[in-house]
Amino acid sequence: MSQLKRTPLFEVYKQSGGKTIDFGGWELPVQFSSIKEEHHAVRSKAGLFDVSHMGEVSIKGKGSLPFLQRLMTNDVSLLKAGGAQYTAMCYEDGGTVDDLLVYKKADDDYLAVINASNIEKDLEWMRKHADGEVVITDVSDETALLAFQGPLAEEILQSLTEENLQDIRFFKFKDQVTIAGVSVLVSRTGYTGEDGFELYCRAADAEVLWSSILEAGEDLGALPCGLGARDTLRFESNLPLYGQELSQTITPIEAGIGFAVKPNKEAEFIGKEVLKEQKENGAPRKLTGIEMVDKGIPRHGYPVYKNGAQIGMVTTGTQSPTLKKNIGLALLLAECCEPGTEVYVEIRGKQLKAKVVSTPFYKRPRG
Template sequence: MPDLKTTPLYEFYKSHDAKLIDFGGYLLPVQISGIKAEHQAVRTAAGIFDVSHMGEFLVKGKGTEQFLQQMVTNDVSKAQPGDAIYTAMCYETGGTVDDLLIYCLEKDVYQLVVNAANIEKDFKWLNEHKPAEIELTDRSESIGLLAVQGPKALSIVQKITDYPLQSIEHFKFADQVRLQGVPSLVSRTGYTGEDGFEIYCPWAQAPVLWNALLDAGEMDGLIPCGLGARDTLRFEARLPLYGQELSSTITPLEAGVGFAVKLNKAADFIGKTVLINQKQDGLKRKIVGIEMIDRAIPRTHYGVYVNDKKVGEVTTGTQSPTLGKNLGLVLIDIEYSKIGTQVEVDIRGKRKKATVIKTPFYKRA
């Protein structure tokens, strides 16, 4: 795979015989010791993920807040320095350009964190809409990103810094925190449904931090994790994946992330009119959870039926490692979205029974 990019941890993956795949143009591990073991480590102790493939943009200059207000669905004006907010960018149709995190570094200076496969598209989209006086810089290949997730994440990361990490609240961050001597932005965020930290550091220093964290967490059960566990963890917590639960044809309201859509903010953001109409008229479809009744696993793009009528499609499905059940997320016509509704999933030409259930499938105590 000669055309694929690699992260700073590539040598670690090679030395540990990790199973590597193309993900967003990067060569990344699906698993290192095994998806189930990695998944369980995060739920019960801690796991460390290399997510350096994610994109980071620096946006700054007079009027940056107003610019972002017009580009994203959430209310950027509410973010103070040290705040992180989850949001979406939409097309005029209401479909999703991407979902992302915005870090307020200081007044009119923000870091945007976007999905790896969307870096080029997002940068172009923002560039096409920004005023000339605003500076937009792609820093994706100079910033490494590690995530330590799980109930023991706090105590493990604390071992390599003097900074009081407990003082960082959920969806807050601290900049210039020295971890093992490496200046880093440390954010109390993640993509697993567990407590944890995402650590932004200089690209070349990521292996130093990775090894220091593995050493610090060895006695606590910290293990390195790949994309497979990242996917099953986020799925159980009902966190959307762009390209599956969110896309250019799926709006944030249909995807169930309406909490990040502030239709009452003054700024006329792109797609706002369509989303207001969708809200007022009522959704015609939305994403719901299903549990299989018959023995079968629903997979992405499998059709969902009621009485031979196709009413939806699976966006993500798997056997939940935590719950041991065959579960799926389904984009379904609204009249079949009620909890308890029975549907059938077309699995390789055979219809298998399932029922609509409450999500998230997993929520930490």
């Protein structure tokens, strides 16, 4: 059995009582206190996540933009320096290689942030489609990534830096910001449905940054958080997880991220024909919300039925900590996705009643 990989913060987990699990070959904390407590901390105060297992790829050279335009479904040419963009890479048939973020540092200098379980596959895909004008460098091992999310995240983080964090708007970033004496690339994208920041630093600086943020936020209720709360938070906000809502057999259009697919951009990109057809005429399947009527929790992979025929499957499901309801995301035949439609989820051999509902399940209060 191969050794599980660890982030630079592994020793901190032990000191903090983090309960670790095998997550895609990584030994990562699923929780520190409890999933529900950490979930509520992010919704009402602030929570700090170690997501250093994510992959970071430097893309440089004169051919960087044409290369990215060929691979990405979104229009990377719209990015200005200091901007971030959510996008996807697809196969010719429209299936998803990965969903990712692209940061533009400068002309001919980009950073792609990819899912941990896909690092090797994504790098192979990128290098396969690169030419001599592009330099692709895996910088994952030397980079640590913390995510600090929640309504009090800005206030707490601001106490550790002289940089005006309000100047970093949604899907923008600033490099070489000093936070707690550490040089950090700070972005504002989020994967929890709350406001907050992503903090990229040298792996060697991760412990200082982690402990400084938790110390600064202790009196305001900030907590260290694990993957369990990260999953329930992103799920309530209808943010996809690769391997569940997105995969080699699920297109971005089916998964509901058509906003990140730009079939009319000038550059041709891999999978364009299929995705253009689906975006214009509708995909055969659609990701939708379901809420249990009968008692039961829909889980990943459970089949969904209507009138005795299987119409799809659950991609993610749980008891929502915020809504206190048993809900799920399900990939269903498009004609079965009207809110209010009665469906049945097979749970432990029984077909239990559910109904189709609108998503996202949770929206952050404004103002």
